[in-house]
Amino acid sequence: MEPKTPSLPFNDPAGAFIRDRHVALDGAASGPLSGLSFAVKDVFHIAGQRTGFGSPEWLASHEPATETALAVTRLLDAGARMAGKTHSDEMAYSLTGENVHYGTPLNSRAPDRIPGGSSNGSVAAVAAGLVDFAIGTDCGGSVRLPASYCGILGMRPTVDRVPLEGVIPFGPPFDVAGWFARDAAVLEAVGRVLLADDGAPPPSRRLLRAVDAFTLVDEAVADALAPAIERVAERVGTVAEVTVAPEGLGAWFETFRTLQAASIWANHGDWVAAVKPAFGPGVKERFEWAARLDPAEVAAAGKRHEAIRARIAELLGAGDVLCLPTSPRAAPLKNTPVDDIEVRYRHQAMHLLCIAGLGGLAQISLPLAKIDGLPLGLSLVGPRGSDLQLLGLARMLAP
DSSP states (O other): OOOOOSSOOSOOTTOOBOSTTOOOBOOOSSSTTTTOEEEEETTBOOTTSOOOTTOHHHHHTSOOOSSOOHHHHHHHHTTOEEEEEEOOOGGGOOSSOOBTTTBOOOOTTSTTBOOOSSSHHHHHHHHTTSSSEEEEEESSSTTHHHHHHHTSEEEEOOTTSSOOTTBOOOSTTSOEEEEEESSHHHHHHHHHHHHTOOSOOOOOOEEEEEHHHHHTSOHHHHHHHHHHHHHHHHHHOEEEEEOSOTTOHHHHHHHHHHHHHHHHHHHHHHHHHHHOOOOOTTHHHHHHHHHTOOHHHHHHHHHHHHHHHHHHHHHOOTTEEEEEESSSSSOOBTTOOHHHIIIIIIIHHHHHHHHHHHHTOEEEEEEEEEETTEEEEEEEEEOTTOHHHHHHHHHHHOO
16 A cells, blocks of 8 residues: 555644645555544554654654554554554653644643643544544553543553554553544454454453542542442442552552663663754653663662562452543643643653553543543553453443
């Protein structure tokens, strides 16, 4: 399938799509996704095109891709049409959606607020109704958090379930390719293609309410999510309360943060040192911190990670579903000061988002709540391999 002539042949009021490097691809004549359109985060390679990674310096210093990402190929082969590539946060190292070089796509559900990142263009395109679904990547929360901020569905699959061949690596072993949709049936159909799994979704047998996760958020957030939890409980049946991290989710976040940064620096540190890119606020400081990490500290975090994975395996069995807030609050206003974004939004959100990352778990954010009229997602987390279980449960919960 040859890329079409670069241009943007449709209106993009959300500012989600890349205009100067536009590429579109037709899908197969028929398939399970026939008639659906999708967008692709600019970290997935398209043969013959440059991949920008949210950075003009990266774009200028890398040659066009020779192959198209396998995840994109699966979607095209299933009959979906690729409408274009979408913006990413700079080097995908942010959760805001505010790229100092390329701007901020519109959060159409809350226009004065950020869409979330790093899959900012993909979430904005779906929320605005420009495409039926979109793919992004999620290492620290870059599908789940934007889905909550923009009031749509967002799926982070089990690690290694969706192929990452042809995707710029960010922070292995936490990287996954995830996807967004407005409709739960579409989300499930896309999942079956990306997961290459047409089996029957297994039933959910127990809903676990993460007490320590809800303790981290304001009472108003917990209250806003309570009716959504009741809806899930009606579908699952048995409900229990659990403490996910006996040593505290703050300790889990620090473990994740250290290992993620070490992996990012291992992948991209040589390029950063050679090119010396002019990173934007927040991204600049995170790369500087990653460059200074002590190997002994990273090794200690690796030991803690082993214990965390053992705890998660003990906690979540087959058929279990853990519920928790996707985000500690609704999306912040555009141009919120960087210090506030880092502490009140990014760091606090990562206390919740790191659970699935550390465990390599499947997680879905459902747009089942609002607070002060703003979207607020409820997350369901399952053990490794529970992807179809979560997608099926989401479909049953759809209004």
